[in-house]
Amino acid sequence: MASTPAILPETTRGFLFFFPNLLQSIAVLRFWLDIDKTGESVTLGYPTVFGQSDRSRYMSSSVLVEFGGKNSIDPQTSIQVRTEIAQFLPSVELPEAQVDVLDPKRTFWEKATLIQVECNRNKLRERFDRLSRHWFDVAKLADHEIGMTAITELFLLKDVVKYKKAFFRSSNARYDDCLNGNLRLYPSNDEMRKKLKEDYGQMIKSGMFREEPPSFENIMERMRELESRINMGVGLRKNHVEISFHDSLSVEEKSPGNTVLSDFTDKPKVSELGM
Template sequence: MDSVAKISSRERAQLFETAEARHTPRIAAPIIEKDFWVCWTLHRLFEVLQFHPQLIFKGGTSLSKVFNVIERFSEDVDLSLSRRDLGFATDRDPEQIGITNKERRRRLDDLTAHCQQAVLNKLLPALRKDFATVLGTSGWTVKLDAADPQTVVFSYPVSDLSGALPYIRPAIRLEMGARSDDWPAVDAELKPYAAEDFPGMFVVPTCKVRTLAAERTFWEKATLLHAEYHRPSDKPSKERLSRHYYDLYCLCRHSIGHQALKSGDLLERVVKHKSLFFAQAWANYDTAKPGTFHLVPPDARVDGLRRDYDAMQAMIFGESPKWDKIIQELKRLEGSINGSIKLTP
């Protein structure tokens, strides 16, 4: 991938624009460009820097780039550091049995602070030094996000594309964290969309990563929607929430979803972890189990989610199911989890 990163912006623009014309389904050139820089960044992190021995790639981008489950462009890169590698094992582990809730919160705050320091003092300078060996010292920046000191923002070199998309920001957010439970994880490969269409332009078109298993992501998404069902009306949801409903819709129609439904122990593990590391009394994680599981949003939130979903259509480059179809499928999935029906592949 470094060979493409080093060519001129005009040459890269020609590559991305030609890939747009050739790729099926059609993907806009600015998305192909950003996808390249996402993959290149992962290549530098996992294969060159080898920044962290237990670094895990997860979230929506992994569903798209590694598992090919969703046809949605996910621009942010969700990464997880091992809390044990940060020194939070045994008597510092927030998951230790027998500690008080107050002590657990103190350890979690301490863990977050250590993650922030690792990002500031290790990741940030390492990225700047490494990226400069390929990109030179101008035309790009790597900075901490002003609102989140665990997130690094890479403003990549923009090509001379003939057309721009206002909703595609020429920057990649590397969202780090250390609270996740990253089991099970698998070794996998990914490649840029441009490399699918023009492999000859890439000396090495693929990148090897360690990623969270998609079955785990299925239950992470499902329990998130369960918590959203119980969200109080005075606590507004985050922006772009509808993407999680779309992602779970795609997962439950895939063999990954059918496999996840056989893993009740994995659901229990996700619920236990969220109850300890992301505790919210209103989330009702104790009811995130067969018989009392909720996926479909309350009626009062449906219209807002529908508008949010309509606004993200430009990010879906494959089949774009109607919102009502997503809700219908999630009702079916909810029934399956609760034991009233069975999904068939």
């Protein structure tokens, strides 16, 4: 680690030069690398400032980087990655990177189909550690333009289902249900909801959120609504019905043989739809 400052921009190295204590601290930090026996993933562990706190126990101080061929890379989008500390040090030139990442609309459907599998398990998991975040993520994405657009791009759902049936087959999955109007996002099992709520409580306790998070009950109700909306949309699409998004959940006749599914959001219409 002692050589790290040499690869930083000149202004940053100058900044570190004036803060020798910071430089010395960086030099003694201990990182670790663990390469999976298959050679398809690497885990990078890093030191945490939280010690053995509730936060460090819930949020692992490591990053998993996967290189395996099972990971889908399409569709992609490009984003700029900056260090979080940069906003507090505007006079310091810190590194930035332009990175090609998986389009978050696909991530929405990846998580939705993961939830589908969990809701259809014949036997509950023994552990629910770090599982409730998927329900939280889908609920939040659904309220964002990312999720609203993803819901109209059912061809992405179809592709995700095809991909998971090929690489992540499971007797519990029932992936075809995602395409015939029987997607499950709301866990009907009382014990499962109880376990998920406990895990969600641990996530809140860990300090992961910077603002007041929604209640678990709110997330579950959101998932129930979302499940109904997606399944209705899939059913209408299979019958070649046009879907657009308005202010309240209803089905309206635009003209003979042309029905419109309206969402309960007040977002602009999304006219493009594929399957």
